[in-house]
Amino acid sequence: MVFGPLSVSLAPYIQSSKTLSKWVTPVANWYANASRYRQYGFKYDDLVMEETPSVQRALDRLTLRETYDRAYRLKRASQASVLHKPLEKDQWTKSEEDVRYLTPHISNVVAEDAERQKWDTILVKKN
Template identity: 65%
Template sequence: MPGPLGVSLAPYVRSSRSLYKFLKPVANWYANLSGYRKLGFHYDDLLVEERPDVQRALTRLTPRETYDRAFRLKRASQASVQHKELPKSEWIKPEEDVRYLAPHVLSVAKEDQERAVWDTINVERKK
């Protein structure tokens, strides 16, 4: 997903093997430091649900993905109420932390861009 300036450096970092090898441990360290995996969250669980594109993307999840997301949110809420982290066996491992919602958000954004193009098209009559 693009950054705040609408530009993503991710493709460049992935294409450079040495840069990827340098930045991957830093990225893992930062993800572990943020603590969302200790509460059982996936990265996409942290997306702001009030955004219209995320709302539409959530409707495109399979029933199993919807159930799993609701379970993770309730479990993290309970851990927060108890002021405890989940047991280490229930933490999300980095290899399990896959982007399940981002593809849907990107497809919604592409559809919105296409809709904007079609909505603003100028049709001229042939003379």
């Protein structure tokens, strides 16, 4: 996942077009199911690399409930990985539950950093 001034997303364009959405949505669902992260109880944002400073700051902005749920999903998936088998089918993450809970916070942190960089490097000219 890349965030920054060079990242471009086609998602808004695809979502605004009913025809494109009809073609792309089944492929996206197939890909998400093929990656099998939902079979271990993960949400998509659980897979974001935590080592970057912007993600660390975004994680600090989660509510207590979101933080607890994330930790629970990580521990449950670790246990399933140790057992070398996915969770029971009734414990899999459903596609409607797989919402982006961390991505908006990461986007806000990146935007704040860009704004801070802009203001920190502003040139003031005397008249």
